[in-house]
Amino acid sequence: MVEAGAPKVSVVVPAYNSGRHIEKLVSSLLRQSLTAGEFEAVFVDDGSTDDTAERLDRLAATHEHIRVLHIENSGWPSRPRNVGIEHARGEYVFFADDDDWFADQALERLHDCAKTYDADVVIGKMAGHGRGVPRELFRKNRFDATLSNAPLIDSLTCHKLFRRSFLLEHGLRFPEGGKRRLEDHSFVVRAYFKSRRTCVLSDYTCYHHAQRGDSRNVTAALMEPSSYFASVRDALDVVDANTEPGPLRDRLHRRWLRNEMTNRLRGKRMLEAPEDWVEQVALEVQKIIQDRFAPGVAAGLPPLQRAVAYLAGQGRVADLRRLARWEAGVAGHSRIDDLRPSEHAVAVTVAAELRSGGQPIGFRSDDERDVLVLPVDEIDAEILDATQQVRKARLDLVARRRETGDEIFLPVTFETERVGDQAAGEIIHLVHRATTTIDFRSLNGGRTRGSWLIKARITNAGWTEDSPLPLIFVCRADGARPRIRDERKVWNRLRSAVGRRVRR
Incomplete structure (x- = not known):
């Protein structure tokens, strides 16, 4: 009562x-x-x-x-x-x-x-x-x-x-x-x-x-590895007390393996941390992988995280750093292929892909499997098998209101193109295309007043990367017809003006 x-x-x-x-x-x-x-x-x-x-x-x-x-x-x-x-x-x-x-x-x-x-x-x-x-x-x-x-x-x-x-x-x-x-x-x-x-x-x-700009949140300081991972074990204990060994327990355990362990040993996050601290984290991660996780926990990760978990479980910290340096360059790249405004709606078609250091993320064929290509040797093809992730790869288009940070998934139709001659043994890469129609009378329940930016969000093989598009839609009132700012035109005008100044 x-x-x-x-x-x-x-x-x-x-x-x-x-x-x-x-x-x-x-x-x-x-x-x-x-x-x-x-x-x-x-x-x-x-x-x-x-x-x-x-x-x-x-x-x-x-x-x-x-x-x-x-x-x-x-x-x-x-x-x-x-x-x-x-x-x-x-x-x-x-x-x-x-x-x-x-x-x-x-x-x-x-x-x-x-x-x-x-x-x-x-x-x-x-x-x-x-x-x-x-x-x-x-x-x-x-x-x-x-x-x-x-x-x-x-x-x-x-x-x-x-x-x-x-x-x-x-x-x-x-x-x-x-x-x-x-x-x-x-x-x-x-x-x-x-x-x-x-x-x-x-x-x-x-x-x-x-996250406060002065980084003075009470929890913002660098964590102490042994006590931190003791808390991870406490959470795992709760899961174990309420589940039986099997797929559900593995899936729940996987959340900590992904978020609290492999993600700390990846990319810029790893490279920017003190080396002795990384060594301690890698050791704690190795212990939990060996002591607490069934094989199905890591097996359910995307191939990149599987590779990190494998290297951590083997204590191969030097290879983790090598992989982190390569992954630090991974980013989403996108372009607008078509833009068609109407009275209160805009149809947009976008193409996007993942690249590292300017080169597309690649896959090679191995017994009808798509195997992720990484710059680290001695990792079994089974660990790098990306077949399921390639099949489930997707491109989302997301509207974000600049003033509040609200994010809305837009309804899309999308397809994935495999670029490269796989039959000839070439490394292939994936280009994703998505189309959406944004109706500003119904977006966000009609609460559209403000400036909306559009992002391409690419999910594949263990990455989810945002790539901002050069479009801003400005609504002066809820449900109003949007004013479109195409930043490509602004950039072209700026580039032309700079070129004229240089020539003079």
């Missing part, structure tokens, strides 16, 4: 030396479409040493639905969040960070979704600002999502709506005791397994997840 007069939602915010960075969150809370009597914000000041406590106290003094709790410094968000759970009065709890912010209707839409579908957990669409967010999860609404039928495992941050009685019933709390990296993971994975219904709300961007 819900307490009479209780708020619909409690927003719990851990705060530590937030300073002016908290203002964007505060402003977004004060703009919510839920009334002040329908939600509360509970800020838990974790012993700040700057003016954060005073800022929050002044805020609470002028807004009855904002409360501030002051605790001794714990050094990490877990303790403040747990304190927030105990003091929250809302039917639902949302955990927000002090440097993120909400869209204006976020809390109302999340709560409506939770009530409509009687959900224990609701995940609202996120926009990333210097941070990654799960893209595939938000491709569509999902009103009965599970770890078996949806990519929930891609979303392990706690920035979600939870039924408070659900948290209390199952004793769901964040791990405390010092700086516990990945404190979200064990909490969220437990919630997914316990939840009677989980919903994903993808047709409205609810939450904006930001």
Whole structure:
């Protein structure tokens, strides 16, 4: 039962030396479409040493639905969040960070979704600002999502709506005791397994997840490998306690192998890290691969990540660096093949491919398999088998609103062309083509006011790379006819002007 007069939602915010960075969150809370009597914000000041406590106290003094709790410094968000759970009065709890912010209707839409579908957990669409967010999860609404039928495992941050009685019933709390990296993971994975219904709300961007420009988020510092991967093992323990050996467990384990392990030993991310730190990470990854993962975990990765996992499992750090130097040059390249505007719509055809160092990513034929070509020797063709990924390769076109960071997958028809004479033993590469018609009366539910940029998003063989297109669509009002800015023409005019100046 819900307490009479209780708020619909409690927003719990851990705060530590937030300073002016908290203002964007505060402003977004004060703009919510839920009334002040329908939600509360509970800020838990974790012993700040700057003016954060005073800022929050002044805020609470002028807004009855904002409360501030002051605790001794714990050094990490877990303790403040747990304190927030105990003091929250809302039917639902949302955990927000002090440097993120909400869209204006976020809390109302999340709560409506939770009530409509009687959900224990609701995940609202996120926009990333210097941070990654799960893209595939938000491709569509999902009103009965599970770890078996949806990519929930891609979303392990706690920035979600939870039924408070659900948290209390199952004793769901964040791990405390010092700086516990990945404190979200064990909490969220437990919630997914316990939840009677989980919903994903993808047709409205609810939450904006930001990386502070001064990199002073409490979790932004370089992690200590041994304790970090101890937290990975804790999350794996939760999965193991709730699954049997087999395809589901392998798929869930694969999320940590991909995100927390192989992705740290790839490309620019590896090359920019201190060498001794990379050695420690590689050793911890090797231990977990050998101790915890069944063969099916790495086998389900795309070929590039399989190669990284193989090299890490063998302790071949020098080869990992060689591969990282090559991968650092991988990027998406795209061009506009056709552009046809009409009254309120625009049809666009785009061609795109992946390249490294100016050369297309290549594949060679091996017993009717497409084998990824990499600049590292002594990796079995079976590990580099990209046949399934080549068949599933796709080109998405994504509209991104410049002002807010909202991203919308556009409906496309696409095809893939194999370039090169495979029968003659040539290395082939793939060129993808996609066509979409953007109707600005219905894009983003008709909420189109602003400037929209179009990106080509290429997914193949372990990469997902964005390539911005030189098009900007400007709508002066929701649903209005767009004004098209073709940056190719701007660039051509600029190039001509520079050429004339040089000739003079």
